[in-house]
Amino acid sequence: MFASRKLKEKTVPRIPLPTPETMTPEQRKVYDMIVTGPRGTLVGPLRAALHRPELAEKWQQLGELLRFRTSLAPQLSELAILVTARRWSCQVEWYMHARAAAACGLDPAIVEAIRNGQEPTFTDTHARLVYDYSVELSARGKVSETAYQATLAAIGDVGLVELTALIGYYSMVAMTLNAHEIPLPDGAEPPLPDIVN
Numbered sequence: 001m002f003a004s005r006k007l008k009e010k011t012v013p014r015i016p017l018p019t020p021e022t023m024t025p026e027q028r029k030v031y032d033m034i035v036t037g038p039r040g041t042l043v044g045p046l047r048a049a050l051h052r053p054e055l056a057e058k059w060q061q062l063g064e065l066l067r068f069r070t071s072l073a074p075q076l077s078e079l080a081i082l083v084t085a086r087r088w089s090c091q092v093e094w095y096m097h098a099r100a101a102a103a104c105g106l107d108p109a110i111v112e113a114i115r116n117g118q119e120p121t122f123t124d125t126h127a128r129l130v131y132d133y134s135v136e137l138s139a140r141g142k143v144s145e146t147a148y149q150a151t152l153a154a155i156g157d158v159g160l161v162e163l164t165a166l167i168g169y170y171s172m173v174a175m176t177l178n179a180h181e182i183p184l185p186d187g188a189e190p191p192l193p194d195i196v197n
Contacts, residue, residue: 015180017047026053034060038068044092045176066169070162072155074104076130080163081170082106082114083134088174091190092182098191117195129154130163137167 018027030053034042037060042050046063049056070077078101085093094115101111110127113120122128133151136143143151152160176182184190 011183011186013048013180013182015048015051017182018050023050024053027056029053030057030060033057038064044096044182045173045180048176048180048182062169063173066162066166070166071159072130072162072166073126075101075106076126076155076163077166078104078106079110079127079130080134080166082111083131084138084167084170085174086114086117086192087135087138088171088178089192089195090174090177091192092177092184093170093174094192095184095188115192117193126154133163134167137164138171 018031020028020031023031027050030050031042034046034056039060046056046060049059067077072080078097081097082094082101084090085097098111098115102108107120110120110122110131120131122131129147129151132147133143136147148160151163155163
């Protein structure tokens, strides 16, 4: 599915992460907005983005919209997010969203196949189309006419715009997590194996 490169897992990020005790008033305002919203906690790339509170605020608003308020079924959203996490070999993104995928009922066999860089078997046509679209866009930066039209017919204009934005957003998330080497939660093992293609 995707080639990956091995990154050594660290327990300390490359960039200091603001804590509630060290935050400026602007950072604290955004932090409070995040922890009282649907996420309920500050995790992942928003921890680094807080260095620029305005960026973190806009980022969390876009993420909240794409994760919690789209027309896509949660299983389809999480499927696209997992394809993106695998594309970028993002351990933290995978760790968080494999759990979310399980919670919303995405078939564990699909999750495991993607984790191992294999093509899953699908019984649901919409899931197959979302998977194909996500893989093409993530791997090539564009989508074939066939995949585009089939996915459009299945999920409509709004769904396709949301799906494309979701893949782009979670690519940004993965790049941020990987670039700053934001660690997994304490005690968590890296869930993604190395893949050599």
